[in-house]
Amino acid sequence: MSSSSSSSSPINTTTDSTAPMNRPTSILTPSNHLQLKLTKDNYLSWKTVIIPYINGNKILHHVDNDSAVPPQYIASPSSPTTLVLNPAYASWFEIDQLLLSVLMSTISESLVPSLVGLSSSRAVWLALEKMFSSQSRARVMTTRYTLATLKKGNLTITDYFQKAKACTDLLASIGEPISDSAITSYILAGLPHDYDSLIATVNTQVEAFPLDELYGHLLMHELRIDQQALSTPDITAPTANFAAKTS
Template sequence: MVGLTTSNAVWTSIEKFFSTNERAWVMTTRLQLAALKKGNNSISKYYHKVKSYSDSFTASGQPLNDLEYTYYLLGGLDSSYESLVTSILTRVDLMPVDEIYNHLLTQELRFQRQQSTVDMAVSSANVATRGDSSRGPPSSNSPSHNNLALSS
């Protein structure tokens, strides 16, 4: 503030300083939010990360509107959520964020159920395969081997 002679000049300088820093913060934070991905996080954890960014924007006096929030939330999901994302984005009216969150939780539960079904099927197949291999190849005296030899 050296060289400023009036209180108006000091306030203008302070305002300019903070507005420049605020713009930089907004741009940086928006870039971070746009780069945020769900990855291996649960939907709940991912949603709360997005919400934390949104709350920061609100606290700064520049809240995200519902459309921006929706795009950031859906933009970080992987392709396994594609059908749900498409159905949300192609609606005529904008779905409320809490409703989107509920749909995402439901989809995550479906994925978990499907995965546990696949895991059980693989586990059962492994048990069945190990059970058969423990018997070894049929001997020449076994009925199934003899049937093959006789039918030739």
């Protein structure tokens, strides 16, 4: 009996000392940080909000890597033929259940019935991806079309640039990033003829303009156009005065 008691003591000590080290003390509460509820119409926006939360807690592998799950049972140190609960799995399971609780708390009640029976955060994550995959593809196509047909029109450079940037940021957030050179091409293609000289300058550069530098050049060119418009003489005023004197 004494040997049995002494052999069980180290195992209990190891389990107790390992669990607190892996305990997810940093996991956040959804009520304070995740206000956006997933509905049938906002999956991409929800995903954009939830991924930084998961990344910030260093637990993204719980939803995007099935091989990260440790074995549930391992051989006992005292008896290789006996299986015991793996402390690493116990810690993983605790974190995963907390993450699953967070995910479910951000999903609207109308979608919850579709997730009944799923017991891990990865299972819920994959189910949602499958559920909204067609919607995501449609959103990507729509955003790319908006970007390709974007025109400055009566917009200021600031509004025009931000509108283009919003499209590219959305594509990047859903795994469809666009290179800076491609973004530059889209922005230049939507400018009016007043910007032809700037377009020619950018296109003759050997290296692509960084986006912030391109934005600065666009603002300067817009200011120059506005100044030229103010300095152009108004020929209608002298004509009106001459007509008044003649009469």
